Amino acid sequence: MDDLLSVKNLGISFGGLRAVNEFSINIKKEQLYGLIGPNGAGKTTIFNLLTGVYKPDSGKILLDNVDITGKSTIDISKAGIARTFQNIRLFSQLTVLDNVKAGLHNKHHYSTLDSILRLPRFHKTEKEMDKIAMELLDVFGLADYANVEAQNLPYGQQRKLEIARALATEPKLLLLDEPAAGMNPNETEELMDMIRFVRDHFHMTILLIEHDMKLVSGICEQLTVLNFGEVLAQGDTSTVLNDPQVIKAYIGE
Structure with a gap:
């Protein structure tokens, strides 16, 4: 399977x-991959490098054999990387449907004039986005909440909505x-299934940062x-979690 x-050798100061420093990783298509480590180890910094929030001092990032090193967040999003955040970042006062539609604007466009004058292109594009967004919400069991403000969803459903977006x-x-x-714990079990x-x-490749070892050991390959x-260590999940260096540095047992 291709990477x-x-x-x-990614690096930033x-x-x-x-x-x-000298960070390297290869993730295969449709793989569930985990990135773990103590607080302050640099995990979120790596996510910020992968998504263009930070530009690396050294190293290279290839997505599907395309060099995206140092590109803008918008260009990297268009190239095919999306992320969620530890602290949920939804548009809290927009509806559930409109939150998902916000993610669709990468691929569905109409001009400001189309919008102001409600021209046919505007209506056609909005109808297409409504259809796709509702299909996504249905997949996540959120279709019945389409017209609810995102801030009024329970926490677990907000997590689902962020992934759907x-x-x-x-x-x-x-x-x-x-x-x-x-x-x-019950929500975590549901999250693992999701x-x-x-x-x-979606035949999706997923890289996750997580401190919950039950989730990590349960889903990461x-x-x-x-x-x-x-x-510090890299490889099959069970092997890595039993590495004495990992236990000493991270798990602490």
Whole structure:
């Protein structure tokens, strides 16, 4: 199976501090991959490098054999990387439907004039987006909440909505930043099922940051452990989690 994401020797410094150093990773298409490590290890920095929030000082990022190193967040989104955040970032006062439609504007366009004058292109595009958005909401069991403001959804459903909105951009790679944060054990079980479903239903490649070891061991096929901005261990999940260095540095047992 071909690699969808190939990162070689990625690095970045802030004020003389090397936050990420010589980071490399290869993720195959439709793989569920985990990135773990202690707080401050550099995991979110790597997500910010992959999505164009930060530009690396060194190294290369290839997405589906296309070099996206140093490109803008918009260009990287169009190339096929979408992400969620540890702290949910929905448009809280927009409806559930409109939140998903916000993700569709990457691929569906009409001009300002079309919108102001409500020209046929505007109505046609809006109808197409409504259809696609409702199909996504139906997949996540949120269709009945389409006209509810996002802020009024329960926490677990807000997580689902954030993933649905990310998928609306039609990504090749989905980055999930601590998707289980704030969830109770029952919600985490549901989340694990949902992530597996997203991978299988959308043929999606998923890279996730997570501290919940039950979720990590339950769904991730491969792991990379980061410590002080450098790769500590890499490989099959069970092997990595039983690595004495990983236990000492991260699990602490």
